[in-house]
Amino acid sequence: MRAAVILFPGSNREGDVARALHQASGVRPPILRHDEVDLPARTDLVVLPGGFAYGDYLRCGAIAARAPIMDAVRAHARRGGLVLGVCNGFQVLCEAGLLPGILMRNADLRFICRMQHLRVENNRTRYSNAYALGQVVKVAIAHGEGNYVADSATIERLEDAGRVAFRYCDAAGKVGGLANPNGSTHDIAGIYSEGFNVLGLMPHPENLIDPLIGGVDGRGLFASLMAA
Amino acid sequence: MSAAEPEITDALVASHGLKPDEYARFVALLGRTPSFTELGIVSAMWNEHCSYKSSRIHLRKLPTSAPWVIQGPGENAGVIDIGDGLACVFKMESHNHPSFIEPYQGAGTGVGGILRDVFTMGARPVACLNFLRFGAPDHPKTRHLVAGVVAGIGGYGNSFGVPTVGGSVGFHKRYDGNILVNAMAVGIARADEIFYAKATGVGNPIVYLGSKTGRDGIHGATMASAAFEADAEEKRPTVQVGDPFAEKLLLEACLELMASGAVIAIQDMGAAGLTSSAVEMGAKGDLGIELDLDAVPCRETGMTAYEMMLSESQERMLMVLHPEKAAIAEAIFRKWGLDFAAIGKTTDDLRFVVKRHGKVMADLPIKELGDQAPAYDRPWIATPKQPILSAPDIAPPMSNHDALLKLVASPDLCSKRWVYEQYDSLILGNTIEGPGGDAAVVRLGDGPKGLALTTDATPRYCEADPVEGGKQAVAEAWRNLIAVGARPLALTDNLNFGNPEKPEAMGQFVGCLAGIGEAARALDFPIVSGNVSLYNETMGAGILPTPAIGGVGLVDDVAKAATIAFKSAGEAVLLVGGAGTWLGRSAYLETICGREEGAPPPVDLVAERRNGQFVFALIRAGRLTAVHDISDGGLAVALAEMAVAGRLGAHIDAGAPDGAGHDFLFGEDQGRYVVAAQAAQAAAIVDEAKAAGVAVQRLGTTGGDALTLPGEAPILLADLATAFESWLPAFMAGPQREIA
Numbered sequence A: 001m002r003a004a005v006i007l008f009p010g011s012n013r014e015g016d017v018a019r020a021l022h023q024a025s026g027v028r029p030p031i032l033r034h035d036e037v038d039l040p041a042r043t044d045l046v047v048l049p050g051g052f053a054y055g056d057y058l059r060c061g062a063i064a065a066r067a068p069i070m071d072a073v074r075a076h077a078r079r080g081g082l083v084l085g086v087c088n089g090f091q092v093l094c095e096a097g098l099l100p101g102i103l104m105r106n107a108d109l110r111f112i113c114r115m116q117h118l119r120v121e122n123n124r125t126r127y128s129n130a131y132a133l134g135q136v137v138k139v140a141i142a143h144g145e146g147n148y149v150a151d152s153a154t155i156e157r158l159e160d161a162g163r164v165a166f167r168y169c170d171a172a173g174k175v176g177g178l179a180n181p182n183g184s185t186h187d188i189a190g191i192y193s194e195g196f197n198v199l200g201l202m203p204h205p206e207n208l209i210d211p212l213i214g215g216v217d218g219r220g221l222f223a224s225l226m227a228a
Numbered sequence B: 001m002s003a004a005e006p007e008i009t010d011a012l013v014a015s016h017g018l019k020p021d022e023y024a025r026f027v028a029l030l031g032r033t034p035s036f037t038e039l040g041i042v043s044a045m046w047n048e049h050c051s052y053k054s055s056r057i058h059l060r061k062l063p064t065s066a067p068w069v070i071q072g073p074g075e076n077a078g079v080i081d082i083g084d085g086l087a088c089v090f091k092m093e094s095h096n097h098p099s100f101i102e103p104y105q106g107a108g109t110g111v112g113g114i115l116r117d118v119f120t121m122g123a124r125p126v127a128c129l130n131f132l133r134f135g136a137p138d139h140p141k142t143r144h145l146v147a148g149v150v151a152g153i154g155g156y157g158n159s160f161g162v163p164t165v166g167g168s169v170g171f172h173k174r175y176d177g178n179i180l181v182n183a184m185a186v187g188i189a190r191a192d193e194i195f196y197a198k199a200t201g202v203g204n205p206i207v208y209l210g211s212k213t214g215r216d217g218i219h220g221a222t223m224a225s226a227a228f229e230a231d232a233e234e235k236r237p238t239v240q241v242g243d244p245f246a247e248k249l250l251l252e253a254c255l256e257l258m259a260s261g262a263v264i265a266i267q268d269m270g271a272a273g274l275t276s277s278a279v280e281m282g283a284k285g286d287l288g289i290e291l292d293l294d295a296v297p298c299r300e301t302g303m304t305a306y307e308m309m310l311s312e313s314q315e316r317m318l319m320v321l322h323p324e325k326a327a328i329a330e331a332i333f334r335k336w337g338l339d340f341a342a343i344g345k346t347t348d349d350l351r352f353v354v355k356r357h358g359k360v361m362a363d364l365p366i367k368e369l370g371d372q373a374p375a376y377d378r379p380w381i382a383t384p385k386q387p388i389l390s391a392p393d394i395a396p397p398m399s400n401h402d403a404l405l406k407l408v409a410s411p412d413l414c415s416k417r418w419v420y421e422q423y424d425s426l427i428l429g430n431t432i433e434g435p436g437g438d439a440a441v442v443r444l445g446d447g448p449k450g451l452a453l454t455t456d457a458t459p460r461y462c463e464a465d466p467v468e469g470g471k472q473a474v475a476e477a478w479r480n481l482i483a484v485g486a487r488p489l490a491l492t493d494n495l496n497f498g499n500p501e502k503p504e505a506m507g508q509f510v511g512c513l514a515g516i517g518e519a520a521r522a523l524d525f526p527i528v529s530g531n532v533s534l535y536n537e538t539m540g541a542g543i544l545p546t547p548a549i550g551g552v553g554l555v556d557d558v559a560k561a562a563t564i565a566f567k568s569a570g571e572a573v574l575l576v577g578g579a580g581t582w583l584g585r586s587a588y589l590e591t592i593c594g595r596e597e598g599a600p601p602p603v604d605l606v607a608e609r610r611n612g613q614f615v616f617a618l619i620r621a622g623r624l625t626a627v628h629d630i631s632d633g634g635l636a637v638a639l640a641e642m643a644v645a646g647r648l649g650a651h652i653d654a655g656a657p658d659g660a661g662h663d664f665l666f667g668e669d670q671g672r673y674v675v676a677a678q679a680a681q682a683a684a685i686v687d688e689a690k691a692a693g694v695a696v697q698r699l700g701t702t703g704g705d706a707l708t709l710p711g712e713a714p715i716l717l718a719d720l721a722t723a724f725e726s727w728l729p730a731f732m733a734g735p736q737r738e739i740a
Helices: A014-025 A069-078 A088-095 A152-160 A219-227 B010-015 B020-030 B036-046 B096-101 B103-119 B142-160 B232-238 B244-259 B273-284 B305-310 B323-335 B366-371 B400-408 B459-464 B466-483 B503-522 B587-592 B605-620 B634-646 B662-666 B679-692 B717-733
Strands: A003-007 A031-033 A045-048 A082-086 A102-104 A112-120 A136-143 A147-149 A164-169 A188-192 A198-201 B069-071 B078-083 B086-094 B124-134 B164-171 B180-190 B205-210 B263-268 B288-292 B316-321 B339-347 B351-356 B359-365 B431-433 B440-443 B450-456 B487-496 B527-533 B546-555 B572-576 B626-629 B650-652 B673-677 B696-702 B706-708
Touching: A003 A014, A014 A219, A045 A069, A045 A088, A069 A082, A082 A088, A088 A102, A088 A198, A112 A188, A147 A188, A164 A198, B010 B020, B010 B036, B020 B036, B020 B359, B036 B273, B036 B305, B036 B351, B036 B359, B036 B366, B078 B487, B078 B527, B078 B546, B086 B103, B086 B487, B086 B546, B096 B103, B096 B142, B096 B180, B103 B124, B103 B142, B103 B180, B103 B244, B103 B263, B124 B142, B124 B244, B124 B440, B124 B450, B124 B546, B142 B164, B142 B180, B142 B244, B142 B717, B164 B440, B164 B450, B180 B450, B180 B487, B180 B527, B180 B546, B205 B244, B205 B273, B205 B323, B244 B263, B244 B316, B244 B323, B263 B273, B273 B288, B273 B305, B273 B316, B273 B351, B273 B366, B305 B351, B305 B359, B316 B323, B323 B339, B351 B366, B359 B366, B400 B587, B400 B634, B400 B662, B400 B717, B450 B466, B459 B466, B459 B503, B459 B546, B466 B487, B466 B503, B466 B546, B466 B605, B466 B626, B487 B503, B503 B546, B503 B605, B572 B605, B572 B679, B587 B634, B587 B662, B605 B673, B605 B679, B626 B634, B634 B650, B634 B662, B634 B673, B634 B696, B634 B706, B634 B717, B673 B679, B679 B696, B706 B717
Parallel strands: A003 A031, A003 A045, A045 A082, A082 A198, B086 B527, B124 B164, B288 B351, B487 B527, B650 B706
Antiparallel strands: A102 A147, A112 A136, A112 A164, A164 A188, A188 A198, B069 B078, B078 B086, B086 B180, B124 B180, B205 B316, B205 B339, B263 B316, B288 B339, B351 B359, B431 B440, B440 B450, B450 B546, B487 B546, B572 B673, B572 B696, B626 B673, B650 B696
């Protein structure tokens, strides 16, 4: 598994996700600048990290989606290559047309950072097969615009095709109510592309890879990828 | 000089905040009448904020050195040696007045400014903290200010990408017209790669980096050096506007540039912008500076020399570069999309010369601008001593059970989750302990070492007795570091006081400083950086004296760091440091009895140190399962916080003396901790304590779903947690309005 992490100006969790990839694979992934036009040869996985690309000015992810490197990322995705967008990366993927829908301001209009439980909704993908179906995992969230919204036909399509990757839930796996931190439609925390090669999610599995820091529930995603 | 500039009149001088005698001093220094630009420059250099003219003679008395101190006060931030070739760079700074006028931008640029101070020295920021004080909850502006300040701190720090790991939030009516927003930043650098402001070499290029210069923030430092009157709102144009995105790029570009070896000296443009940064670089290096303002990147057209010299536009840096490496430096900055412009050079004539459109707009002696700034030994009167209240004379108005529930739901003691969840505390993946404990713990790289960080002060103690209050602020910061298992190393102070021209306020400042100095000496806890914020006064009413202390300690192995949460049932709960007796100025007296009276608890620094070292050794030996210092609200509140954090109750059966027991449970005697240990360890710990001269008594045992205080009905943890967590969200949600 050859991974590469994209660094937009204003990205700030590139080091966190690189650390998680390094822990899972023993290899430090290269960090590519936004103004490059090619991915390294034989790249399997492209990661768009969290942060505030281009300051999140205009709209989260809108400018980053048009950065030079994104043509190469889109081509990679079209070929079936793996593309993971975390938090701001998820927003970029939506703006880039690689995933449907959009991330709106959190329902209470405040940034929120806390530990959050997720339910694994599909464990038959290259991102999730190290988890059990329905497994409840604890990860971190840290976002102001994580409220996933799409038209009802799109939501229905995502649900029917098993493209909802993770849902916000409480420690017991129950969804809804206060377990939904941002008002996301159907408690959606992450979704797959039609070909299940692109995953966007708001939470930060890369911040839950250390028993001293909240736990290791995030490792499953990286372990799945390394086995893919 | 330019004919277009206004004529210097007494009124113009006064509007620049210069007193007649200060202006006369300046004219004597120059030997002529200054130009308008020169008046602007000197007003920026000689205001309270930049010159420390009321505080300088007192600050000199503070202990600032220790074998591990690399750089004490006087640079952008303090620097201490933390071993393994690494240094910790940190400072705290206030942004009180801007945050009151425009809370989002004021607080955000406060964070931006302190981060710049840290990375200017070559350090990569690893954590932020803050210390916030707001007016009474029922004041009409309080909710608006809390919402704006918290969003502003989050908006800047979250985007910049540094975790905000701790802080302090409190409320009091004395901050109604003058809130406190103190931001602290902490960074890590190689100990042998620290960068300073001192310029060297004649004829070296002075380079401007970062964002463009606009008209924002002009006279910000002057505004911060005067009391507020009724027109505070009209000072909004003096508040700067932050761009955390630009600051993130500036950080990366600066660190890359420093690594390239091109940088001789570097200074961020903070208060008084280009003026202060240029003068400081020259004066520290015994060099003159010549600036050609035509080369300064501007955001707006037609800016005058005066405006450019006083602008406080954010995210800007000034550097002196090795001439042969200027091209490399420029390439790095262009790569990050930032402005880069050579705007002047160092000279050998010790003059500060500013040119615009080919004309000399200012020509001033550079050393004297700093050295000859006025320094005042302002008259002060000591705060009268308050009577010592005897606990038996304080009748408890309610049961201890009810008092505890009320205290944990009070504005000052309730959970600040609503605040800290708006800050990204997890980014960088090293936050071992985030907000909500005694001190935050941030791992250094892959460990095992970590930094422990805290901000503390108890303004109501300082008001009643500045000397004891100053001691207590330092002692509590030290204690909070000990409580996580850290060796306290050094502190930064943010001294927030009222109008120094009033002897009572000046007496509070002098008293607190004496206490801070005494405690810092006794605890080997030197002051390495700080900031003084005076004139925190609105319409003649001053704030509570508030010397916020930012403490830094070192944890040798973060896996052994202690937390406040009870871990498992059946463990012994021990009280270290003796029984509570002191209710004067306590949270209990204020919140439960409605009285703000009496002398505050005295701080016995010898006992403080002895008790702390005892607890520290137990943590290091892995013998404690939970540790919490005892501060606001006393023993009972400490126990409640430990139980709520661990979702595990405790039965406290021993130790209740005769009488009401409210002094035992809620007394705020200093130098104390609650610890938990495996039951089998308890007897040995008590014996060892006795041998060490430390008072330790067994209080009870962990377990169950309730906290039971001696002689009281059990308090269900669920009720305790609800009381603790509900006040702030409910307050911030505001009154529910009926919608017709």
